[in-house]
Amino acid sequence: MKKIPPLLLISALMLSGCGRKTESTSGAPARPVVALVVKTLNHPFFIDMQRGAEEAAKAAGVDLVVQAAEREIDVERQMQIIENLIQRKVNVLVVAPSGSREIVPVVVKANRAGIPVIVVDTRVNAPALKAAGGHTATFIGSDNYEGGKLAGEFMVQKMGGKARIAVLEGIPGHETGDARLNGFRDALKSAPGMVIVASQPANWERDQGYNVFQNIMQAHPDVNAMFAASDLMALGAIEAIAAGGKAGKITVVGFDALDEARAAVQQGTMAGTVAQDPAQMGRVGVEWAARILKGETAPADIAVPIQFVK
């Protein structure tokens, strides 16, 4: 028994260390707290979103809490985080759902607690939400379908209407990835010479993008164009292309316009990428959170513009 106190001490110290941070902010008269819950904080897209949200929070005079699960796909963990924030009685929740349907039960919980929910980046599945009797304040995001279409149209033009295309998909069943692919495929319909010879998921990850594309090149050596539903996968594939000695022979189009992808476009290893503006999503999300607290009503849909970087 006598060895227990050190552990108690450690946990007490750790927690008091954690608590000090909140104490200093709660010393001032209570400011409204806006919570931004993203999918993960180890992806540049969501780090940009966090940055935009922080800027807006400073300007609007609200406190911002940013939380995320360790992994993008961990819907249960994201749900737990939101439940805990509801317990903490934050004033507004701004959420980028890890799962379009899986988020529904916790949106309903927030509704019951009277906390407005602003959805960013990925839509909540509307029929599922309606069936559960839940509602959200607004959706702020880009039209991923339009983005995919932009990418497809660019590729048709770039390849002169004739290409053998490989596609790297995100995690199957993700609304975001599905919308991008549908947009891309629809853009190709006008050009019968554009043939998709392989389409495989690489789960949004860079290393999987590398491996999956390497395998695709083995199976289809004639591939001369590639669309990846995210830049991370595209960047992985570009490494595989270089390693396979095919640099310059395969036209790569990505999605997200990460800094690294923009650099790749400059260098010519990537033909183009679709630019969303995650910082703007974060910014607008928090701005609307502040406005909702003042009693304003947000429109159901707030579009964040998309552009093509080439």
Next chain:
Amino acid sequence: MKPHPMIARNARQFGTFAVFVVLCVVITILTPHFFTVSNLLNVAQQTVINAIIAVGLTFVIISGGIDLSVGSILAFSGVVMAHTLRLDWPLPMAMLAGISVGAGCGLVNGLLISYGRLPPFIATLGMMSVARGGALLATDGRPVSGFAESFRWFATGQVAGIPVPVVVMILVYVAAHFVLKKTKFGRYTYAIGGNEEASLLSGVPVRLYKIGIYAVGGGLAALSSVLLTARLNSAQPIAGLSYELDAIAATVIGGTSLMGGQGSVIGTLIGALIMGVLRNGLNLLGVSSFIQQVVIGVVIIAAVLLDTFFKQSKR
């Protein structure tokens, strides 16, 4: 002063429990949102999935083994149940199908370990991949959703004011405690973990019991998938990634020795609660998720250090 014999015998558990209490007290002092009925029920519900998987792990680890496949088994059995539900099977049949798949995977683990003589690490590492692949194959990688509203009772229902998942957890723990302490199955689990050779020589059907232990592990992972699927209103083929590590952590924090032969489900419950309370408290305090991971890691290490120190001081 000599401690009361009961305290002396269960000192390790009291130690873990004391950590748990101090943790709760500290969080209560730091935030007014922690010690409320609704938040405590919230924490309990968040702990259920890990706590139930960890019961299976406790049996496995006491027997001197390890099971890395429970997270994948959870996903596989979850999607099987979800599919059968969508085919309009009655709920008990669908649950039975899911749990059979889970226990079946565990059974295969047990066979590979006892008759194939594979180290548990390798056998369950393989099963981790096979069951995950099975879940992805069965669903084409997509989540399965759209169940009858009645199924959600497993997430939102209450029995005497206590949420159904928490009731299920309590029942599992009572049953597991009884099995471990009062039955032959429990005694043999300890014996195999304590000294497999000696157990074999004294006539314990080691192979048979090992198969049973891993089947229990798989079955409990499947049971937790019923609750997880109801909670998310969706069965995901990628559900439960790395849940095995959370469950191992809860078991170890609870004082079960990775060397085998020692441990208890009560300790595991406290271990799972410590993890749940810690995550909840850090969320309530608005601590960054990166720091949260560090803190949880430190607690796991501290708990095992405590265990080691305690054993040394007893010597």
